[in-house]
Amino acid sequence: MRDAVIAGGGPVGLFLATELALGGCSVLILERDEEVTSQWKALPLGMRGLSAGSAEVLYRRGLLQAVIDASGADTAKVGAAPDAVEAPGPRDVSHFAGMGLDAADIDVSALPYRLPSPAMEGLMTSLEAVSSVMTQRATALGVDILRGAPVTAVTHDGESVTVTAGGQEYQARYLVGCDGGRSSVRDLADFDFAGTEPLFTGYVAKVTFADPGQLSLGFNLTPNGMYLRTPFEGHLGMMDFDGGSFDRSKPLTREHLQEVLRRITGTDVTLNDVHLASSFTDRAMQVTTYRKGRVLLAGDAAHIHSPLGGQGLNLGIGDAVNLGWKLAATVQGIAPEGLLDTYTSERHAVGAAVLDWSRAQVATMKPGPNAPALRQLVHELLSTPDGATFAYRRTTGLFNRYDLGSAHPLVGSTAPDFRFEDGARLGELLCQGQGVLLNFRADHALQRAATNWEDRIRYAAGPARNDLGFSAVLVRPDGVVAWASGEALDLDTFEQAAARWFGSPQN
Structure with a gap:
């Protein structure tokens, strides 16, 4: 029996798999698609933007440079x-x-x-680039990936989950659905999915224009909607405020796309060919909980919204880095009580805020x-x-910022990339997926206290180039500050924070 089965081998599922593998878990990914690559994952249709926060997550696992290289990104903009x-x-x-x-x-x-930090900026990438890097990392960590295996049945009890995919049954201690906006796991496990209905049908296509000079590059708001042209030849996006009525209701013909494009742009632009096209909407939905017993959801399986602002992939990466270490600790039997439940309490609010941000943009563009x-x-x-x-x-x-019960504004926030005088950085110390205690004053009492969690918390001491006025900082494996101390060091609050997030001390 596996420790975890992940349904969905996209960037979110792959990243989660690597997080679980770092935590010592055996992991199987079940991916519905048989092929590794497709035109929908490659540029231009697979183009995605990684936010600075996602770039920071990748940097903290030693993956940022590989993604930059695979993306062909301008490294002058990073760091x-x-x-x-x-x-x-x-x-x-x-x-x-x-x-x-x-x-x-x-x-x-x-x-x-x-x-x-080396991750000061976001970057443009593609699903293909991120997936290729994450696939290599997952394979190197011993994750098994089975393609052409869509999930068709899920049964779970208090001890395990049985997943049927490709006609075979697989048993695991936990199942995580990372299988996209039309998640089979979400439906089969009967998660409540609530939200708002769409205002528009969106289109993304790769076309050949007879007269591309009629259309401006970039986002173009018009009295009838919006169209987007990127520098990639033939890359077209549109938003038609029809209440979402066309999406997946009829075939996407050249004639239909041309009619919509002409109406939105107010031009007589002509499409010679449509090579690939798809539709979507701004339907904004979210599950009411990210966990039901031994079944959890992450990424688009847990929340869907319009692609405006490029928040979808970034939100999913945030889910994965939050969930991975918590689920791994639970599997290994070292998690404090209630740790896995904090995945919903922390990430649901972030997802809800992104959905509202998406809704506000759509309302402004209508x-x-x-x-x-x-x-x-x-x-x-x-x-x-x-x-x-x-x-x-x-x-x-x-x-x-997650509410971790402290009024200090740094606690619950992503940690700054503290750099010691010897050159070591926090981001590098987080690469193995452990917690990190930074002791800038090299306080011996704090060092002794930290040994009680030395199998779960990496310890680093010494002066920092800029400690921002802190004497010590405890960072969770996901890079979130769990505890911070000014000049007056309080060992009791450190031990409370360490026990809350890393379980009982070993001594």
């Missing part, structure tokens, strides 16, 4: 000056409802507890007589330092 002791302002920012944000408008002073006034108002607000900084905080993935 910070090696000798810097303070984080620079962002160079790249996202957009809201097709309206670009200006990095110069970001108020850096309103972004606390930041330090230079055509109508009042739409230009609303868009102008939002544009003016986003052009202010407060507005731009607020939007940046909401989209970058670096400023989520």
Whole structure:
């Protein structure tokens, strides 16, 4: 019997598998697709944006450079000056409802507890690039991947889960559905899925234009919807505010796509050929809990929304890094009581916020007589330092904060990339998926206390190039600060935090 079966071999399922393998778990991935690659995963149709928060997650597992290389990304946009002791302002920012944000408008002073890091910026990539890197890592860690095996049945009790896929049964202690927006696991395990119905049908296609000069590059809001052209030849996206009525209701013909495109653009543009096309909607739904007994969900299986702002893949990576170490500790029998339940309590709120962010963008883009006034108002607000900084905080993935019961603003937030004087970085110390205790004052009493969790918490001591006024910081395996101390070191609160997240001390 496996420790875990993961349904879905996309980036989220693969990343989760590597997290579980780092935690000593035996893992099997069941992937419905037989082929590893497809046009939907490669550029341009498979294009995805990794936020700075996701880049940070990859950096903390030693995977960032491999993803950069596989993506052909501009490495000049990633990282910070090696000798810097303070984080620079962002160079790249996202957009809201097709309206670009200006990095110069970001108020850096309103972004606390930041330090230079190799993962300061996000990057453009593809599903193919991320999946290839994660597949290599998963295989190297001993994860088994079975392709052409869609999940068709799930039964679970208090001891195990039995999964039927490809006509075979597989038994595991836990099952995690990472099988996308139309998740079989979600349906078979009867998760409640609630949310809002769509306002538009969206289209993504690879086409040949007879007259591409009629269409501008970038996001283009019009009185009848939105269209997107990227620098990739023939790459087209559209939003048609039809209430989502067309999505998957009829064949996607060249004639239909051309009719929609002409109506949205107000031009007589002609499509010579449609090589590949698909539709989607802005339906925004989320499961009410991410766990039902021994079945859990992550990524699009747990939440769906429009692709505006490129939050989907990033949200899924956040789910995986939050769940992996908690599930591994539970499997190994070292998890404190209730640890696995914190996956829902922490990630559900983050997912709900992304869904609302998506809904707000759709509402801003919806055509109508009042739409230009609303868009102008939002544009003016986003052009202010407060507005731009607020939007940046909401989209970058670096400023989520879990409620861990402490009023300190760093506790529950992603840890700055502290760098010791000898050059060692926190991100490098996290690569094996353990917790990390940073002792900047090399306090011997704290060191002695830490030995009680030395099999679960990696210890590092010494002065930091910039300790931001802290004497010690305890970081969970997912890079979230579990405890932080100023000058007055409190061993009792450290031991409480260590026990809460890493279980009973061994001594």
